[in-house]
Amino acid sequence: MTLIKSISGIRGTIGGKPGDGLSPLDIVKFASAYGSWIASISSTDKKITVVIGRDARLSGQMVNNIVCGTLVGLGINVIDLGLSTTPTVEVAVTELNADGGIILTASHNPKQWNALKLLNNKGEFISDSEGKYILELADKEDFTYSDVNQLGTYEQRDDLLQIHIDKVLQLPYVDVEAIKKANFSVAVDAVNSSGGIVIPMLLEALGVKTIHKIHCEPTGHFAHNPEPLPEHLRDLSEAVVKTKSDLGISVDPDVDRLALVCEDGEMFGEEYTLVAVADAVLQHHKGGNTVSNLSSTRALRDVTEKMGGTYSASAVGEVNVVNMMKSTNAIIGGEGNGGVILPEIHYGRDALVGVAIFLTHLAKFGKTTSMLRKSFPNYYISKNKIELTPEIDVDKVLVSVKEKYAKQPVNTVDGVKIEFDKEWVHLRKSNTEPIIRIYSESESMNTADALAKKIIEDIKEIIKK
Numbered sequence: 001m002t003l004i005k006s007i008s009g010i011r012g013t014i015g016g017k018p019g020d021g022l023s024p025l026d027i028v029k030f031a032s033a034y035g036s037w038i039a040s041i042s043s044t045d046k047k048i049t050v051v052i053g054r055d056a057r058l059s060g061q062m063v064n065n066i067v068c069g070t071l072v073g074l075g076i077n078v079i080d081l082g083l084s085t086t087p088t089v090e091v092a093v094t095e096l097n098a099d100g101g102i103i104l105t106a107s108h109n110p111k112q113w114n115a116l117k118l119l120n121n122k123g124e125f126i127s128d129s130e131g132k133y134i135l136e137l138a139d140k141e142d143f144t145y146s147d148v149n150q151l152g153t154y155e156q157r158d159d160l161l162q163i164h165i166d167k168v169l170q171l172p173y174v175d176v177e178a179i180k181k182a183n184f185s186v187a188v189d190a191v192n193s194s195g196g197i198v199i200p201m202l203l204e205a206l207g208v209k210t211i212h213k214i215h216c217e218p219t220g221h222f223a224h225n226p227e228p229l230p231e232h233l234r235d236l237s238e239a240v241v242k243t244k245s246d247l248g249i250s251v252d253p254d255v256d257r258l259a260l261v262c263e264d265g266e267m268f269g270e271e272y273t274l275v276a277v278a279d280a281v282l283q284h285h286k287g288g289n290t291v292s293n294l295s296s297t298r299a300l301r302d303v304t305e306k307m308g309g310t311y312s313a314s315a316v317g318e319v320n321v322v323n324m325m326k327s328t329n330a331i332i333g334g335e336g337n338g339g340v341i342l343p344e345i346h347y348g349r350d351a352l353v354g355v356a357i358f359l360t361h362l363a364k365f366g367k368t369t370s371m372l373r374k375s376f377p378n379y380y381i382s383k384n385k386i387e388l389t390p391e392i393d394v395d396k397v398l399v400s401v402k403e404k405y406a407k408q409p410v411n412t413v414d415g416v417k418i419e420f421d422k423e424w425v426h427l428r429k430s431n432t433e434p435i436i437r438i439y440s441e442s443e444s445m446n447t448a449d450a451l452a453k454k455i456i457e458d459i460k461e462i463i464k465k
Contacts, residue, residue, distance in 0.1 A: 005030075005138075007131025008319070011106050011115030014059045022059075022114055024066055031070040031102070032145075033138035034118055037130070038100045039074065047152065049077040051092045051119075053084030053160075054104035055253040056193040056218035059114045063104050067116065068154060075146035077153045081160050083194045083218055085255035086117070087350035088164045093123035094346065095163060105254035108227035111220060124347050125319050161198050164352060165205050167345055173281050174356045175363065180207030182363035187212040187245040187261070189236040191226045192219050193253035195351070202352055206359060212243045228252050228259035228338060230267045237265040247362065247369050249355060256349035257338040260358065262370040270338035271297040275376055277340050277354050280361035281332045282307040288331035291324045293317070294417045295381075295426050295439045296336030302377045315414030316428065322347045336381075379422075381441045382448035386456050388434040392463060397436065398427055400462045401455070423447070425455050 248261030
């Protein structure tokens with residue numbers, strides 16, 4: 001059993017003793033701490049309102065009942081969206097003028113996991129300091145429940161998915177008529193979660209008449225590993241080829257990550273989801289700025305600079321990407337895991353936004369999905385790690401690597417990233433174990449692998465000395 005408390009929320013495996021897994025008592029404690037924090041920062045006398053939504057995993061209804069009941073017990077009004085998506089809950093917080101939101105999802109983790117992800121009144125993930133404060137409240141169990149006359153109310157809403165879709169359709173980068181005219185055939189793999197509801201709804205609203213659905217029943221019995229990586233998308237790849245679809249769409253259980261499959265069954269590449277969508281948006285905003293994290297492909301920088309804009313790299317993590325986007329006034333940003341963030345809708349990863357803009361881009365491109373992929377600069381990322389013994393000072397090792405390559409452009413915002421013309425290597429230490437993760441990128445996989453291997457040898461030499 002596993003329970004992980006972090007500044008962004010609490011996640012764990014269902015079952016076990018309190019404190020060992022995500023037990024009902026742990027859920028109550030953490031929901032109480034979050035509700036108490038929301039109430040403490042409210043500047044009005046009106047009742048606090050919190051929006052709740054969940055993915056389709058097996059424990060979702062149980063966790064939902066406990067969270068909603070706990071918040072009502074604190075005197076907080078609850079709006080329950082039921083089966084929903086992470087970006088829909090983020091949209092709902094501002095749309096409903098709520099004080100916060102909780103998304104019940106363990107994202108790409110397997111079905112035995114669940115989590116409470118916490119939002120502020122802007123529908124954005126809470127900050128580092130806010131997360132730490134909530135953790136302290138939970139540890140102290142410093143919360144007071146309401147008497148019977150002050151209990152909160154409970155309301156269910158089932159219209160927010162449609163409201164979210166309507167907002168996507170209104171974007172200037174989405175052309176429904178162009179998509180209709182293209183007469184696309186699309187295959188969808190939603191890993192038996194809530195994406196199986198909303199992605200077909202979106203496609204129909206976009207004018208896609210031929211939709212081939214696999215793993216789209218929101219049963220919570222994930223048909224494969226729910227992380228949308230190439231090795232997990234063989235069913236979708238085969239379905240695209242078999243049905244002669246123009247595109248395959250895969251989302252994770254909470255629908256904030258988007259992976260695409262070309263008409264020939266080959267992967268578009270989750271790193272290139274953001275690149276393609278950003279390319280479409282930049283054509284409306286030449287000179288616009290973009291952001292991704294330090295471990296994402298250089299292709300976004302190339303596309304941005306080609307359009308006269310400035311690309312910036314943030315520390316890894318959605319909150320860090322959002323903060324960098326705000327500080328650089330970026331028009332679009334995201335992460336290389338298939339996450340697209342468009343501020344015009346909200347500051348959160350949104351697969352619905354990605355699908356609608358990508359299909360518009362593909363329709364106007366007028367050629368196949370694989371040809372669109374070939375139109376972008378081609379890079380390959382090699383992902384490696386080196387395990388160290390506990391007594392080794394990982395920070396000291398990273399400093400030594402930085403000093404060794406002092407003549408190269410080096411970024412130390414998050415670990416150490418070293419650039420070699422169009423190649424780069426990014427070293428980050430694990431927060432939980434003596435491991436250095438090593439990501440490298442080049443225009444060929446062999447070169448990317450060789451670059452990572454060279455850095456690993458450097459680290460081993462530094463340790464010897």
